[in-house]
Amino acid sequence: MSGLIEHTLRGTWTPSGAAAAPLSPRALRWLRQRIGLAETTTPAVPTSLLEVPDSALPDAAREDLVAVLGAEHVRTDAAARLARAGGMSYTDLVRRRSAAELAVPDAVLLPADPEAVQAVLEVCVRHDVAVVPFGGGTSVVGGVDALRGSKAAVVALDLVRLDRLVSLDPGSRIAVLQAGTRAVEAESLLGAQGFTLGHFPQSFERATIGGFAATRSAGQASSGYGRFEDMVAGVRLATPAGEWRLGVAPASAAGPDLRQLAVGSEGALGVITEVAVRVRPAPEHSRYEAFVLDGWQSGVDAVRVLAQGRVLADVTRLSDVDETEVQFELAGAWKVSALRAFLRSRGVRRPCLLVLGWDAASRSELAQRRAATLRVLRGTRAVRLGRAVGENWRSHRFAGPRQRDALLDRGVCVETLETAAHWSGLSELRSAVRSALVRSLRRDGADPIVMCHVSHAYETGASLYFTVLAARDEQDPLGQWQRAKRAASDAIAGRGTITHHHAVGADHLPWLGAEIGAVGEAVLAAAKRAVDPTGILNPGKLVGPAR
Amino acid sequence: MSGLIEHTLRGTWTPSGAAAAPLSPRALRWLRQRIGLAETTTPAVPTSLLEVPDSALPDAAREDLVAVLGAEHVRTDAAARLARAGGMSYTDLVRRRSAAELAVPDAVLLPADPEAVQAVLEVCVRHDVAVVPFGGGTSVVGGVDALRGSKAAVVALDLVRLDRLVSLDPGSRIAVLQAGTRAVEAESLLGAQGFTLGHFPQSFERATIGGFAATRSAGQASSGYGRFEDMVAGVRLATPAGEWRLGVAPASAAGPDLRQLAVGSEGALGVITEVAVRVRPAPEHSRYEAFVLDGWQSGVDAVRVLAQGRVLADVTRLSDVDETEVQFELAGAWKVSALRAFLRSRGVRRPCLLVLGWDAASRSELAQRRAATLRVLRGTRAVRLGRAVGENWRSHRFAGPRQRDALLDRGVCVETLETAAHWSGLSELRSAVRSALVRSLRRDGADPIVMCHVSHAYETGASLYFTVLAARDEQDPLGQWQRAKRAASDAIAGRGTITHHHAVGADHLPWLGAEIGAVGEAVLAAAKRAVDPTGILNPGKLVGPAR
Structure with a gap:
């Protein structure tokens, strides 16, 4: 148990067992030259140097919580609290590195089951203590920041002990998982019975089932398996207004789909304690391969044709010219010059990498689905690169967060952000965000690297995922990124989500507000008042006012 | 214009141009024998005999409404009001036949655009007048009943003049349609540009786009095209709290999906004025064919295997033994005894009809999709009946409501109800509802006919659609059905939606409440208060208290 709990104590991403991803000297040289990086290194400070304020949890609240959970599950030591001080955004990592002020919870609560979560909420209502539900701690949007709002104290409600497969209905293909179950563990529990969830976001190595539901997560294979909200058959929440269970049928016309209000509720409308998920037979076969399109627009057109033809591979990922270049340069798995020469011989001057991956229960199913995709892809100008590049992408699919630590050590400002729009507005959205990021991160004449890929495609549109690499402003690293993020978000507003x-x-x-309107904000606020009248749940997230 | 408006003046379903569906003497004989029907006929009374109370709309409200809409679009005559007095449930039809007391709106408002709808709501808030949004008037659940709640007057807000295709984005495959556009007209507008919505509920001949969204409609081809909520890319509503627009991207993690709160809001959370829908290329080819399974469970298993194999035909419809028998007896399109002999020769003693239909843009797409379905179906014990039976079903696909009028004339109590559950609970749900209906409709030793089919299948479960035929209790026709409906609903609660x-x-x-819990009801009520603080919108529907 304690191993599980300590698992979340981290200054870096790297989970135990997984290798960190250092940069090769070649990659580092290339990067220095591209973004004008200094030759210094700025490693993380030891956790012991970070300042942790005393716990502000009132004694009376602490006593009542101990009565519910037991003393060992109400932690107020600095290490436990520090481990739940925010998520994994660049800003979080920089704060942790530089001993900047962190929002540290006053205690960490470790309930063991849904009933204990409900009891904890009742205690916290009584003592007016803010509650931040905590899963894998992988939020990159401040979703688990220990903000206290108007409350005198704030606790992190860590769901790590809610890690059971409650039930599996193989005929209906529905598994009920407790919210704190990590994705890795869920796959292992389901895999033992021949099933998979098929949800593989980049946070896969740490994130939890409850976190996926609370944030409307999408995974790398969501083109095939669906977004997490598509997998949610039912949900159980603890709320100050009482327990809430939803999901009696695959579909319903019994009013609005309130499951879709619970999914994406980000701990502000309740604490998700169990999720009933749709599962599928674990695939026995898979195949990943790569293609190249010439230029962004022809790449986007190809993905659109696949999505609208409803023959998307489970993984469908198109990189723009900049991201393709970085992948070619940094991967080191192939000879870049020979690759470029080959592509030029096929008429491709501005390569955009398209990775497609299929999972299937049988060889014949895989062959049929792949054939359907390739039949439609033939109508585009895709050039085949083969399996090696596809499998290379696959083997590094969860490495991004680990690479980030290595980049941070080298003085790189590295962060991602993402959006989505309908097809007709996608290119304008990409240009606007790209320009905003380049303008705000340009320093001493050196431009940042701004890469973009489509990772999720739909009949009506697609997502855009941006990765930024820039030389860090060591004087004001937080301000540097906050300005860039603000510029990008302003560019997104009105053009995409x-x-x-x-x-x-x-x-x-x-x-x-720009996205859901004043009426939408009023509806969310009203829903919150209904389930959380005193506003203890995750203050400052999802429902205004902003911090 | 007036033609369109008068289109909704009806005592029967039959739209102009469509043929009524009289019962053949053979079918009538069979029915009489089965359900113990008297030889009397009970045709509808002329509309002119129905009593219509005087309009209770205050003069001041009327004047303000006339100022917004013009006098010709504020109708208080009996004919216009009677035409919006309720929907098309059996109860509605019986009320209209027997001159029983109808809930008649005090006026009918006919705005021409979203701005006028918003202006109407502001007037109605000012004068505290209840508003019932009205589309095709095909609700079978009292959704458009002119209930006044605590208000002194109630108006029907008929959206028939909001009938435009506002825009079409062919690249993103999104069409924006005004809410009052009838499905038939929408298909025609989209078809002219090579697209289809693909939404074909049995109410297709009358229902509107806004009604589909407000009620989370599902159509006969929803297995292929998705339920209506899957098609909704965006939505525009008029609410007393102001205009509300949603839907900037195909998918989003920007909090709960509020589109899914608007979809299914049933006029109680706003008046839907425009819907952005996902469209698909109009199919050039289609094929409908029929199969037979031996017994309900093997039929359900076959449909489950198709759904979980993700090779469902666009139309997938499995009838139980009773419904199959009625279809064989009443259709009259084939020799029943020869058919039964053929089936017995193939080992089928308890035939359950399975109709599959595919729509496709090309012959090769149709062939590929059909082959994928049949490949999986081969693993079941389905016996092929061929195209004639499939095409026969297709040609009568919208005839159900018209047949109902003929049955009503003959003294039959005829109604439908539907539910859905996960696969593992489906058979128990069917048995429980069936028993409840049979028990409560048994009269003088004669059992009703209770038929059931699966019309919508998902990976995790399926819908059940019941049709009931019983000899009408002429003394208390309303009470007879209300008791049966209550028994069926009690049987559904806890087992399905x-x-x-x-x-x-x-x-x-x-x-x-049994389905969404006390917390769910509180959330809906809070959302309603946020958008409709004085409660003018569709009182007594969706949000309690019940009438």
């Missing part, structure tokens, strides 16, 4: 799969959290809250 | 695609309306409201 402020987030396709990272959630609102604290960071996107100022732009939510 | 109270409605898979008919909405809550007034009729299902008493069972909504």
Whole structure:
């Protein structure tokens, strides 16, 4: 148990067992030259140097919580609290590195089951203590920042002990999982019975089932398996207004789909304690391969044709010219010059990498689905690169967060952001965000690297995922990124959604009104008042006012 | 214009141009024998005999409404008001036949655009007048009953003049349609540009786009095209709290999906004025064919295997033994005894009819999709009946409501109800509802005919659609059905959803709490207060208290 709990104590992403991803000297040289990086290194400070304020949890509240959970599950030590001080955004990592002021919860609560979560909420209502539900701690939008709002104290409600597969209905293909179950563990529990969830976001190595539901997560294979909200058959929440269970049928016309209000509720409308998810037979076979399109627009057109032809591979990922270049340069798995020469011989001057991956229960199903995709792809100008590049992408699919630590050590400002729009507005959205990021991160004549890919495609549109690499402003690293993020978010507002799969959290809250309108904000606020009349649940996230 | 407006003046379903569906003497004989029907006929009374109370709309309200809409679009004559007095449930039809007391609106408002709808709401708030949004008037759950709640007057807000295709974005495959556009007209507008919506509920001949969205409609081809909520890319509503627009991207993690709160809001959370829908290329080819399974469970298993194999035909419809028998007996399109002999020769003693239909843009797409379905179907024990039976079903696909008028004339109590559940609970749900209906409609030793089919299948479960034929209790026809409906709804509660695609309306409201919980009801009530603080919108529907 304690191993599980300590698992979330981290200054870096790297989970135990997974290798960190250092930069090769070649990659580092290339990067220095591209973004004008200094030759210094700025490693993380030891956790012991971070200043942790004393716990502000009133004694009376602490006593009542201990009565519910037991003393060992009400932690007020600095290590436990520090481990739940925010998520994994660049801003979070910089704060943790530089001993800047962190929002540290006053205690960490570790309930073991849904009933204990409900009891904890009742205690917190009574003592007017703010509650931040905490899963894998992988939020990159300030979703688990220990903000206290108007409350005197704030606790992190860590769901790590809610880690059971409650039930599996193989005929209906529905599994009920407790919210704190990590994705890795869920796959293992389901895999033992021949099933998979098929949800593989980049946070896969740490994130939890409850976190996926709370944030409307999308995974790398969502083109095939659906977004997380598509998998949610039912949900159980603890709220100050009482327990709430939803999901008696696959579809219903019994009013609005309130499951879709619970999914994406970000801990502000209740604490998700169990999720009933649709599962599928674990695939026995898979195949990943790569293609190249010439230029962004022909790449987007190809993905659109696949989506509208309803023959998307489970993984469908198109990189723009900049991201393709970085992948070619940094991967080191192939000879870049030979690759370029080959592509030029096929008429491709501005390569955009398209990775397609299929999972299937049988060889014949895989062959049929792949054939259907390739039949439609033949109508585009895609050039085949083969399996090696596809499998290379696959083997590094969860490495991004680990690479980030290596980049941070080298003085790089590295962060991602994402959005989505309908097809007809996608290119304008990409240009606007790209320009905003380049303009705001240009320093001493050196431009940042701004990469973009489509990772999720729909019949009506697609997502855009941006990765930024810039030389860090060591004087004001937080301000540097906050200005860039603000510029990008302003560019997104009115053109696309402020987030396709990272959630609102604290960071996107100022732009939510532009997307859902004043009426939408009023409806969310009213729903919150109904379930959480005293406002203890995750203050400053999803529902205004912003911090 | 007036033609369109008068289109909704009806005592029967039959739209102009469509043929009524009289019963053949053979079918009538069979029916009499089966359900113990008297030889009397009970035709509808002329509309002119129905009593219409005087309009209770205050003069001051009327004057303000006339100022906004013009006098010709504020109708208080008996004919216009009677035409919007309720929907098309059996109860509605019986009320209209027997001159029983109808809930008649005090006026009919006919705005021409979203701005006028918004202006109407502001007038109605000012004068505290209840507003019932009205589309095709095909609700079978009391969704358009002119209930006045606590208000002194109630108006029907008929959206028939909002009938435009506002825009079409062919690249994104999104069409924006005004809410009052009838499905038939929408198909015609889209078809002229090569697209289809693909939404074909049995109400297709009358229902509107706004009604589909307000009720979370599902159509006969929803297995292929998706339920209506899957098609909604965006929505525009008029509310007393102001205009509300949603839907900037195909998917989003910007908090709960509020589109899914607007879809299914049944006029109680706003008046839907425009819907952005996902469209698809109009199919050039189609094929409908029939199969037979031996017994309900093997039929359900076959449909489940198709759904979980993700190779469902666009139309997938499985009838139980009773419904199959009625279809064989009443259709008259083939020799029943020869058919039965053929089936017995193939080992089928308890035939359950399975109709599959595919729509496709090309012959090769149709062939590929059909081959994928049949490949999986081969693993079941389905016996092929061929195209004639499939095409026969297709040609009568919208005839149900018209047949109902003929049955009513003959003294039959005829009504439908529907639910859905996960696969593992489906058979118990069917048995429980069936028993409840048979028990409560048994009269003088004669059992009703209770038929059931699966019309919508999902990976995790399916819908059940029941049709009831019983000899009408001429002394208390309303009470007879209300008791049966109550028994069926009690049987559904806890086993499935109270409605898979008919909405809550007034009729299902008493069972909504069992499905969404007290917290769910509180959230809906809070959302309503946020958008409709004085409660003018569709009183007594969706949000309690029940009438």
